[in-house]
Each structure stands twice: as structure tokens, then as C-alpha cells.
Amino acid sequence: QVSQWVRNQAYPQGSVGRFMDPVYAVFPPRLTVGETIERLRELIKQAFITYGFIVDEAGRLRGVITMRDLLFAEHERTLEAVMIASPFSLDARMPLAEAMKAVLSRHYPVYPVCDGDGRLVGLVRGQVLFEEQNFEISAQPASMVGVEEERLTTPWQRCLKLRHPWLQFNLLTAFLAAAVVGVFQETLNQLVILALFLPVLAGQSGNTGCQALAVTLRGLTLGEVRPGRERALVAKEAWLGLLNGLLVGLVSAVGMYVTAASQHNPAAPWLALAILLAMVGSCVVSGISGAMIPLTLKRLGADPATASSIFLTTATDVASMGLFLGLATVLILW
Amino acid sequence: QVSQWVRNQAYPQGSVGRFMDPVYAVFPPRLTVGETIERLRELIKQAFITYGFIVDEAGRLRGVITMRDLLFAEHERTLEAVMIASPFSLDARMPLAEAMKAVLSRHYPVYPVCDGDGRLVGLVRGQVLFEEQNFEISAQPASMVGVEEERLTTPWQRCLKLRHPWLQFNLLTAFLAAAVVGVFQETLNQLVILALFLPVLAGQSGNTGCQALAVTLRGLTLGEVRPGRERALVAKEAWLGLLNGLLVGLVSAVGMYVTAASQHNPAAPWLALAILLAMVGSCVVSGISGAMIPLTLKRLGADPATASSIFLTTATDVASMGLFLGLATVLILW
Structure with a gap:
């Protein structure tokens, strides 16, 4: 948690990188479904986990695995074989407004966030993006008269x-x-x-x-x-x-x-x-x-x-x- | 699909009921986790399923079960014992604008929709609600000058x-x-x-x-x-x-x-x-x-x-x- 916070601070204000949560469920491509389930059994006691993420030795995001896939895949198969390969991800340096447009038609609960080299550096919750978006869109009439920063409590x-x-x-x-x-x-x-x-x-x-x-x-x-x-x-x-x-x-x-x-x-x-x-x-x-x-x-x-x-x-x-x-x-x- | 469409038409224009998708994964409370997984194994071949819904004999929504819960619960337990009881649901007669406010802090991929008696009548995707919401919020400056219905292509x-x-x-x-x-x-x-x-x-x-x-x-x-x-x-x-x-x-x-x-x-x-x-x-x-x-x-x-x-x-x-x-x-x- 603390190290994620430090990492987030390295990204510019208003970028996706500033809003990242840590990733817990990270697995190598060669792990089997059965092994993954066993690892997840421990992980879910510590954190709320929605997807598993598959990264290679260099830390680059290779795939995503859903609980549904884990539930119905044969336990001997490798993640590599059952994962959703080359999944959608956000760039940590992307401004939030752009990220919002990118996810508009997706509506996943969480999105993986990668750095410039495609390495998985965090997760961002869809809710965070959408709250920001409502806030941004609702600011438009206000910004037209120079008051976009103002709230009722100001x-x-x-x-x-x-x-x-x-x-x-x-x-x-x-x-x-x-x-x-x-x-x-x-x-x-x-x-x-x-x-x-x-x-x-x-x-x-x-x-x-x-x-x-x-x-x-x-x-x-x-x-x-x-x-x-x-x-x-x-x-x-x-x-x-x-x-x-x-x-x-x-x-x-x-x-x-x-x-x-x-x-x-x-x-x-x-x-x-x-x-x-x-x-x-x-x-x-x-x-x-x-x-x-x-x-x-x-x-x-x-x-x-x-x-x-x-x-x-x-x-x-x-x-x-x-x-x-x-x-x-x-x-x-x- | 067709019968869902007919059901939706019974609800007023602009209400949640008009935007419902059919529910496929419906289970009785006494079904075991193992039996549920077997039923789901067939269902997922026909439809994209995110949650299972538990309803009583009268069709009233009693609980929700996630794939994660099914994956990690013992197969002999009943759904009743492992489900999220009295889950959040939307009322089909609710205007969309109200529903959007109700889900603002939740951000689930889908929401169960019930009728006035608490019977599960459909699902509504979070995406549908949020698209409507963006559309509504972005209409505000336009509605202030009488052009909220107009689009660029009008x-x-x-x-x-x-x-x-x-x-x-x-x-x-x-x-x-x-x-x-x-x-x-x-x-x-x-x-x-x-x-x-x-x-x-x-x-x-x-x-x-x-x-x-x-x-x-x-x-x-x-x-x-x-x-x-x-x-x-x-x-x-x-x-x-x-x-x-x-x-x-x-x-x-x-x-x-x-x-x-x-x-x-x-x-x-x-x-x-x-x-x-x-x-x-x-x-x-x-x-x-x-x-x-x-x-x-x-x-x-x-x-x-x-x-x-x-x-x-x-x-x-x-x-x-x-x-x-x-x-x-x-x-x-x-």
C-alpha cells in the first residue's frame, strides 16, 4: 500500500497513475489453473480480488483471468492457455479525461494500468474514473462562467x-x-x-x-x-x-x-x-x-x-x- | 429474449424496467455450490453470466452469488449459506435518473431489478445506466438554452x-x-x-x-x-x-x-x-x-x-x- 502510494506520486497530477491501487493477484503464465486457485484462496482473505493478472518475467502484462474462467477451466491447464491475452489496459501517464473516454464503452470494475514499457504498475477502479467523469462533465456549465473549481461548500x-x-x-x-x-x-x-x-x-x-x-x-x-x-x-x-x-x-x-x-x-x-x-x-x-x-x-x-x-x-x-x-x-x- | 422485451414494455418510458436484460442464472436457495457450478457450466455457453441470483418459490430475490464465492466455497454447502443475502436491487418502476443516483457509489457490472413485490424481473447493466447518466449530465448546458434534445446529427x-x-x-x-x-x-x-x-x-x-x-x-x-x-x-x-x-x-x-x-x-x-x-x-x-x-x-x-x-x-x-x-x-x- 505504502509503496504503491510512492509509485503513484511519480506520475503527473491528474494522470491515471495518481489513482492506482496495488495489484495482489499477479501470476506467471505457466502456472496451472489449479495452482492459481490455491494461491487465490489465500489472497482473497487479504484483499478484494476481481481478476487475476498474468505477467511475464519482465513484469509486462500478458493476460487477464476471470473467476468464471478459473471456475470452469480444467485444473491442469496453464493460465497462458485460458487467459484473455493482450487485455485492455490504461497507460499510467494518460490524463484521467482521456482514460475516461477510453473506458466509456467497457465498464469493467477495475482496469490494469501499465507504464510506458507495458509493465503492470497498478489497478484503477472503474468507479474512480466515473466519479471523476461525472464531476468533470457536470463542471461544464460552471466552467463556462469561470467557476469550475467551486463547490457549494467553498x-x-x-x-x-x-x-x-x-x-x-x-x-x-x-x-x-x-x-x-x-x-x-x-x-x-x-x-x-x-x-x-x-x-x-x-x-x-x-x-x-x-x-x-x-x-x-x-x-x-x-x-x-x-x-x-x-x-x-x-x-x-x-x-x-x-x-x-x-x-x-x-x-x-x-x-x-x-x-x-x-x-x-x-x-x-x-x-x-x-x-x-x-x-x-x-x-x-x-x-x-x-x-x-x-x-x-x-x-x-x-x-x-x-x-x-x-x-x-x-x-x-x-x-x-x-x-x-x-x-x-x-x-x-x- | 422476446418475452423480456414484452415484459419491459409494460414499464413506463424512461424507467429502469425499459432497459432490462433477461436473467439466466437463477437458482433456488437450497441448491448446493457444487450443483450450481454444474448448472452454470451449461449456462455460460449460452449467455454472458456475471452473477448467480437466488430466488425463493415466489420468485422474490433472496441473494446474489459471485463466481469468486462459488470458486472458494465448499461444494456441499447450500447457496443460502454462502450467498450475499438481501442484495442491493433496483425497482423496475424507478426513473432512470433516480437509479443512476442509487448506483453512483456501487459501480457493479450488472444490477438485479425487482418489481413492486420484490420479484426478480430482469437485469440492468451498469453501463446502460452510466451512458444514460453521461448523456443526461452533459445535456445540462444545452437544456439551459432549450436544446437538450438536439444532437450534432439532428x-x-x-x-x-x-x-x-x-x-x-x-x-x-x-x-x-x-x-x-x-x-x-x-x-x-x-x-x-x-x-x-x-x-x-x-x-x-x-x-x-x-x-x-x-x-x-x-x-x-x-x-x-x-x-x-x-x-x-x-x-x-x-x-x-x-x-x-x-x-x-x-x-x-x-x-x-x-x-x-x-x-x-x-x-x-x-x-x-x-x-x-x-x-x-x-x-x-x-x-x-x-x-x-x-x-x-x-x-x-x-x-x-x-x-x-x-x-x-x-x-x-x-x-x-x-x-x-x-x-x-x-x-x-x-
């Missing part, structure tokens, strides 16, 4: 420290959007009604982008994004953005027209047209961004969930409000 | 149908926020600079709320919210909202002051004060809403992830922009 001082930098960083990007609005301050001065619809536009294109982002992230989590399919995925999101933007834009245009007309604004039809076009354009940008940002982050080796939403919000805010105010300026004030 | 027509209602519903709530801004149109008319900071304020309080929401939802998913602790949780989020709002509000106030002063606006200090106070107030509201909305939905029996973000956005938009414009009106124009 003291508030630490919460503040974890959450606050993310908010300040977002503020920076919000100032960017404000600056875009600022460019059109003269337009707003003449058409205050535009201000009412700025949050509507930013909100809707943000939502369209979030839908694309959520679907893409989930596809990445479940390993469904096949190489070469990225372009089709982005095209689909652009198309959906166009259609959703068109439908939502029409309703917004009606809302804008009614509001402007009730204020006796002679530019009411043009205002309605501006919001319709801006909604379509910004929803297309949002859809494309929602799919492309996580795919790009993933390709760059970053965690696609963590930073996606900041980039997405910036893109949707700047695109939607800039487009809207720009169109209104061109259509009405020029 | 055709675009269906995507549009799934996503669009959510966007239209959000538009309705965005109009509510726009109406709140509309109340202060005269204020905006006199102080166009306020329009620049509306998206900043809505964005920041939205983010504060999303952080609280993500942490609370994760706590609910991992089963960490203990009854009676809800009030403390909401209080903590209110406190964090206050602190985050204060710090973000100070930076925003500086931004507002610099912008207003550069435009020679004599109300610059008051504008800065208005955004500071509005930021603090709306971040407190957002923090409280982010924690309370999912807890309330959960208590009402609804899925806390699905609708939370719509309610949250509405609350943060109305609170942040209403507070900001109201404060500006009171502080500067009165």
Missing part, C-alpha cells in the same frame, strides 16, 4: 477570488461593446428609441449563439465531432442563425414599428427594417461564432468550455449592436 | 423546430426589459450616454447571476444541496453579489466618469454614482435569483436547468436596467 472569500477575475475580464469586453455603441452616440441622440432595442438585439443574438455553443460543446464532450465535419457544422449553424434571425427579426420589427409609430416617428418603417436586417445578420454571426469558437479552442489545445462564452458574448454584442446602429444610421440619418 | 429542420420556440419566448421577456427602458425614454433623451452603459450593466449582472446559477445547478446535479441549507446558500450568493457588484461597479463608475467628463457632461460624478449603485443592487438581485430560481423550480418538481436561464435573464435585465435608469433619473434630472 468559503465565500475563495468564491470571490475565483469568480471575480472572470467578471472583471468580462467587463473589459463589455466596454468594447459600449465603445461600439459610443461610436453611434450621435445616432442615438437623434433616435433614442434605438436604445430600447439594444438589449433586445444583444440578448437574442446572444441566445442564438449560446444554443449553437451548447450543441457544439456537447458534441465535443460526447466525442461526436468527427474530423472533417467541422465545416458542415459551422454551415448548419449559420443557416439556423439565418432562419432564427429572420423569424425573431420579424417579430422584433413589428415591435419596433408599433413602438415607433405610437411615438409618431416618421422613420418607423425604416427602424423596423433596420432591426430585421440587424437581427438576421447578428444571428448568423452568432451561430457561426457559437460553433467556431469551441472548435477553434479545441484545436488550439484549450478547454473549449472555459473561455468560449466570453469570446461568444463579445462577438455577439459587438456584431448585433454595431450592425443595428450602423444600419439605422445609414437607412435613416443619411 | 437535421436542421428539426433543430429549428426545437430551438425557435425558446428564442421567441426569450424575445417576449426581452420586450419586457425593453419596456422598462422605454419608461425612461425621456431620461435617455437627455442623457444619451446612459445608453452606452445599458448593455454593460445588463451583461455584468447577467454574468453574476449565471455564476450563482451554475454553482447551484451543479450542487443539485451532484446531490450536494442538503435540505435546510437553501437559505444559507441564497444568503451567500447575495453577499457575493454585493462584493462583486461593488468591485465591478467601481471600475464601471471610473469608465462612466471618464466617458462623461470627456464629453464635458457636468453630471459626470452623478452618472458614476448611478452606475455604481445600480451595479451593486443588480448584482445582489442576480446572485439571489441565480440561487433561488433553480432551488424553487426543483421544489416545484420542474427541471431546474431547463427554464432557469430565461427567468434569470428576465430578472437581471429588468433589475439592472430599471435600477440604473431610475437612479440616473432621480440623481440627475430631479
Whole structure:
């Protein structure tokens, strides 16, 4: 137990090697089934044993034997002859997240873990991997807003420290959007009604982008994004953005027209047209961004969930409000 | 196989009963270990068998026997004497989500499933439960934006149908926020600079709320919210909202002051004060809403992830922009 702990410490944090339990049931290939049973009879008194592992003189994993095989094989046969040869094993240096994907379709109670030379160095329980996986997957929405390390029991001082930098960083990007609005301050001065619809536009294109982002992230989590399919995925999101933007834009245009007309604004039809076009354009940008940002982050080796939403919000805010105010300026004030 | 399928159909959609495999290794309690091994020798040729199940004359599950126990028990003993009595089992009528929670700490390869009278009616593989669980947990961010049913391969027509209602519903709530801004149109008319900071304020309080929401939802998913602790949780989020709002509000106030002063606006200090106070107030509201909305939905029996973000956005938009414009009106124009 102690020596296993020492061995585990040699592996990097977050790797499979850190989570290994010691292996007790290790047997040479030439041992007979009968001899193995006799050895196991003693071993099971000391440890909970699920499988027997067969290793050669160099310590390399050669096979696995189940209790079922031992029960029904003839006692004179050698392990070599009845074992499951070249069994599935994990590499101790593998990050836990990768190991989880590797075992997803297996669901064994324990997995043998080997070093780079194929030597059996420990066991890892399936439960350990799956607990980590639940924890990881459930962290995704949290990581999108910078709080993946936080639990309910985290003291508030630490919460503040974890959450606050993310908010300040977002503020920076919000100032960017404000600056875009600022460019059109003269337009707003003449058409205050535009201000009412700025949050509507930013909100809707943000939502369209979030839908694309959520679907893409989930596809990445479940390993469904096949190489070469990225372009089709982005095209689909652009198309959906166009259609959703068109439908939502029409309703917004009606809302804008009614509001402007009730204020006796002679530019009411043009205002309605501006919001319709801006909604379509910004929803297309949002859809494309929602799919492309996580795919790009993933390709760059970053965690696609963590930073996606900041980039997405910036893109949707700047695109939607800039487009809207720009169109209104061109259509009405020029 | 066919009769098992018929039996499964009798259970409600999404219940454990729908996912059952047939049980082959069923034995009476008085059978000896030796007799059991002989029976199993034939059974393992037909099916993959992990455990033996011991049922009484009425078909009720009495115990489980592992291959390891059979291997090392004396052949004359009865199963009754060596089995694991009153083993863990799932109820066939249980929803899958509940079953997943029940097996979270067990991680057996298969689980016996019983009907309401404790009769063994099938087996369910752990893998099936865990696949469903990954799928469910990974659906959470998607369900927050109304796309939990969608996969990467879903055709675009269906995507549009799934996503669009959510966007239209959000538009309705965005109009509510726009109406709140509309109340202060005269204020905006006199102080166009306020329009620049509306998206900043809505964005920041939205983010504060999303952080609280993500942490609370994760706590609910991992089963960490203990009854009676809800009030403390909401209080903590209110406190964090206050602190985050204060710090973000100070930076925003500086931004507002610099912008207003550069435009020679004599109300610059008051504008800065208005955004500071509005930021603090709306971040407190957002923090409280982010924690309370999912807890309330959960208590009402609804899925806390699905609708939370719509309610949250509405609350943060109305609170942040209403507070900001109201404060500006009171502080500067009165």
C-alpha cells in the first residue's frame, strides 16, 4: 500500500497513475489453473480480488483471468492457455479525461494500468474514473462562467477570488461593446428609441449563439465531432442563425414599428427594417461564432468550455449592436 | 429474449424496467455450490453470466452469488449459506435518473431489478445506466438554452423546430426589459450616454447571476444541496453579489466618469454614482435569483436547468436596467 502510494506520486497530477491501487493477484503464465486457485484462496482473505493478472518475467502484462474462467477451466491447464491475452489496459501517464473516454464503452470494475514499457504498475477502479467523469462533465456549465473549481461548500472569500477575475475580464469586453455603441452616440441622440432595442438585439443574438455553443460543446464532450465535419457544422449553424434571425427579426420589427409609430416617428418603417436586417445578420454571426469558437479552442489545445462564452458574448454584442446602429444610421440619418 | 422485451414494455418510458436484460442464472436457495457450478457450466455457453441470483418459490430475490464465492466455497454447502443475502436491487418502476443516483457509489457490472413485490424481473447493466447518466449530465448546458434534445446529427429542420420556440419566448421577456427602458425614454433623451452603459450593466449582472446559477445547478446535479441549507446558500450568493457588484461597479463608475467628463457632461460624478449603485443592487438581485430560481423550480418538481436561464435573464435585465435608469433619473434630472 505504502509503496504503491510512492509509485503513484511519480506520475503527473491528474494522470491515471495518481489513482492506482496495488495489484495482489499477479501470476506467471505457466502456472496451472489449479495452482492459481490455491494461491487465490489465500489472497482473497487479504484483499478484494476481481481478476487475476498474468505477467511475464519482465513484469509486462500478458493476460487477464476471470473467476468464471478459473471456475470452469480444467485444473491442469496453464493460465497462458485460458487467459484473455493482450487485455485492455490504461497507460499510467494518460490524463484521467482521456482514460475516461477510453473506458466509456467497457465498464469493467477495475482496469490494469501499465507504464510506458507495458509493465503492470497498478489497478484503477472503474468507479474512480466515473466519479471523476461525472464531476468533470457536470463542471461544464460552471466552467463556462469561470467557476469550475467551486463547490457549494467553498468559503465565500475563495468564491470571490475565483469568480471575480472572470467578471472583471468580462467587463473589459463589455466596454468594447459600449465603445461600439459610443461610436453611434450621435445616432442615438437623434433616435433614442434605438436604445430600447439594444438589449433586445444583444440578448437574442446572444441566445442564438449560446444554443449553437451548447450543441457544439456537447458534441465535443460526447466525442461526436468527427474530423472533417467541422465545416458542415459551422454551415448548419449559420443557416439556423439565418432562419432564427429572420423569424425573431420579424417579430422584433413589428415591435419596433408599433413602438415607433405610437411615438409618431416618421422613420418607423425604416427602424423596423433596420432591426430585421440587424437581427438576421447578428444571428448568423452568432451561430457561426457559437460553433467556431469551441472548435477553434479545441484545436488550439484549450478547454473549449472555459473561455468560449466570453469570446461568444463579445462577438455577439459587438456584431448585433454595431450592425443595428450602423444600419439605422445609414437607412435613416443619411 | 422476446418475452423480456414484452415484459419491459409494460414499464413506463424512461424507467429502469425499459432497459432490462433477461436473467439466466437463477437458482433456488437450497441448491448446493457444487450443483450450481454444474448448472452454470451449461449456462455460460449460452449467455454472458456475471452473477448467480437466488430466488425463493415466489420468485422474490433472496441473494446474489459471485463466481469468486462459488470458486472458494465448499461444494456441499447450500447457496443460502454462502450467498450475499438481501442484495442491493433496483425497482423496475424507478426513473432512470433516480437509479443512476442509487448506483453512483456501487459501480457493479450488472444490477438485479425487482418489481413492486420484490420479484426478480430482469437485469440492468451498469453501463446502460452510466451512458444514460453521461448523456443526461452533459445535456445540462444545452437544456439551459432549450436544446437538450438536439444532437450534432439532428437535421436542421428539426433543430429549428426545437430551438425557435425558446428564442421567441426569450424575445417576449426581452420586450419586457425593453419596456422598462422605454419608461425612461425621456431620461435617455437627455442623457444619451446612459445608453452606452445599458448593455454593460445588463451583461455584468447577467454574468453574476449565471455564476450563482451554475454553482447551484451543479450542487443539485451532484446531490450536494442538503435540505435546510437553501437559505444559507441564497444568503451567500447575495453577499457575493454585493462584493462583486461593488468591485465591478467601481471600475464601471471610473469608465462612466471618464466617458462623461470627456464629453464635458457636468453630471459626470452623478452618472458614476448611478452606475455604481445600480451595479451593486443588480448584482445582489442576480446572485439571489441565480440561487433561488433553480432551488424553487426543483421544489416545484420542474427541471431546474431547463427554464432557469430565461427567468434569470428576465430578472437581471429588468433589475439592472430599471435600477440604473431610475437612479440616473432621480440623481440627475430631479
